[in-house]
Each structure stands twice: as structure tokens, then as C-alpha cells.
Amino acid sequence: MKAFCFDVFGTVVDWRSGIAREAAGFFSRYGLAGIDPYEFAAAWRTLYQPAMEACRSGKRPFTRLDILHRENLVVALGNYGVDVAQLDTNALDQLNTAWHRLDPWPDVVSGLTRLKQHYIIAPASNGNIALMVNMAKRAHVPWDAILGAEVTQAYKPSPPAYTRMVEILGLPSKDVCMVAAHNSDLHAARECGLSTAFVARPKEHGPQQASDLEPTEDWDIVARDFDHLADLVLPKN
Template identity: 65%
Template sequence: MHRENLEAVLREFGIDAGQVETTELDDLNLAWHRLDPWPDTVEGLTRLKSRYIIAPLSNGNVRLMVDMAKHGGLPWDAILGAEVAQAYKPSPEAYLRTAEILALSPEEVCMVAAHNSDLAAAQKCGLRTAFIARPHEHGASQTTDLQAQGNWDWVANDLVNLAKQLGG
């Protein structure tokens, strides 16, 4: 899917993917695997990990999550998500199967996200919710998810702040 999207973006800019070296396209396509985490992420996750199980619930594939963890030093306990749950967010199965895999009830799981729609879907499944704004996630002109827009259990300005709120 990433490769298809990359080739579509290249076409938008008048670049024929067939004229680009395959190795260059492969490397560019894997840039997602080398994303640096937000500055508060490693410290915040480490603090949360001292009291809680932490795992990404991503629509990205497991290999992507593994590579991001290795590149950025992300201290996840497990890597979950669409591949493991066999369902993509916002499907209820994605959230509920994740809780089941962890041998937890939905109310024992907290979905932490910068996307109000993701939190709304998780909340409908009985998960606890925590919103962290990432106002530049989609660039300087981002207009959505700038603030909490639901009755979330926690709202924090970053993961370190969330960890403090949760006693970590």
C-alpha cells in the first residue's frame, strides 16, 4: 500500500516511477520504517511501561512497527495491530481483539491517540481513552485533531504528561 501511494504521489509531481531506480524507490518507500519518534515518546512510554503493558495498535504492519521500534528505541512490550487482530481500525474487532490478545477486558485497556475519531471508535468498544495533541502531525496547515473533541478519560499535552497523570 505504501508503494502504491508513493508511486501515485510521484505521478502527481510529474515523476514516472518507472524512470527511477528500483533501489531508490525501495529505500524511499521504507522511509516510514525510519521515522523518528516525537521527542516525548521514548521517555513517556518508558514511564508508562513501568506500570502498564504498552503496545501499538496500528493499522501499519508488524514489520513497520518493529523497524520503527528499533530505529527510535521505542520500548513496547508487544506489537499488535491490524495484522495481529485481523481487522483494521476503526472496526470494533481491531480494538476488542487487541484486548482479548492481552487477556484484558476492554475497560482495562486505554487507547492513546492523537486522532479523535480513533478514540471515539475505541470508546464505543469500552476502552478507556487518552488524547494527546500532535498539532503538526500532518504539517503546519493541519486543521483537525488540534484539541480533544470528546469526553476522553485523559487529555495530555504529551506522553510524559500522560505518564505523570497516570502515576508513572
């Protein structure tokens, strides 16, 4: 393998805690103390796939994730009975960019820094370029390149999201390893000829998480975390 490409939301960063943290501040500012920030983070996230499916299905042109997130934010707040028209637009925009300020899991920076010594490392995310760059700058994530939906003009798990990424890297499909905490993402990548690596993130959805706790297929690599992934694939001295 020559390159490792990573799912980001859930695999690289803890989106649930980061969104809940910023939502809590927003709710406090506007006197919305009755909304649980973790519940809200999950509710906002549930609108993610349907919004992308509209682009995947051709019902709307490809639209970058920042815009989809902003539309979904209005819907999510409305579902909690919040009159968005009464809120400051700049504050809503700031909350929307909470996705740019998510924290990586503790093993991410050290593991990626080690992998970078021998392999190309890049996000294979549905996030847009500005989101990925801002996140990486803040969290010191050492990507070699920013890949993903805005580059490929396709949202995972649509096949072009993987095949165009491979074409951009100029590598054979099997030389590119998709790394994800989501079995469905790896299944789609394998169908496109990529190698696969599963890294479980049992806290992604909180203490009641019931999915993706273990690999559901015989992936090429199964690792505990990114440091373990580096241990498995880096040359031994």
C-alpha cells in the same frame, strides 16, 4: 487500567517530517527539485485511508501496510508527473521504507519508559509488524508487544481492530486504554468499550493544521504529551 495501546503515525512519530526528509534526498538524486517534499509527504499520506478502506470493505483481502504504501508511492509520484518506470526499483523500495525510519516526538521515549514500569504498552497501529519493529529499534521505543493491523487482521477504525487487540491482551475492554492524537480513533475505540486518552499533536500536519487540536469528546484522560500522561496515571510516591 492495565494496558496502554498507542496510535503510532502522528501520535508516537512525526511522519510528515520523516517522509519529507527522505523524499527530499530521493528528489535530489533524480533531479526532481520542483517537488516540495512536505507537500509530497502529505499527498502520499492522503492515499492511506482509501487504500485501507478497500481492505475494510472487502474489495480486496487484508494486505499489509508496506504493500499499500508501495502502491500508493507509485500513484503519488505519478500524480506529480514522475515516470516511475524510469526510476530504480531499489531506490523506490528504499523510499517506501521511510515509514520504518520515522522519528518519535521528543516526549515519547521518556514517557513510554515511565509507563512501562507499571503498565503494558504496545502500538495499536495500522502499520505491519516489520515496520513497527524496525521503527522501534531505530528510535528506542520500548514496546512490550507489537499489536495492530497485521495481528488483528483489521484496519482501524474497524471495530475488530480494537476488540481483537483486547482479546489478544486477555484483559477487559475498559482495562485497555487507547491513546491517540486523533479524536476519530478514540471515538471508535470508545464504541468498542476501551478507555481513552487524548494527546494533541498540533504539528502533525504542519503549521496550518486545523484538526485534532483539542479533544472533541469527554475522553477519560487528556494529556499534553506522553510525560504528562505518565504523570497523570502512575502511582504517586
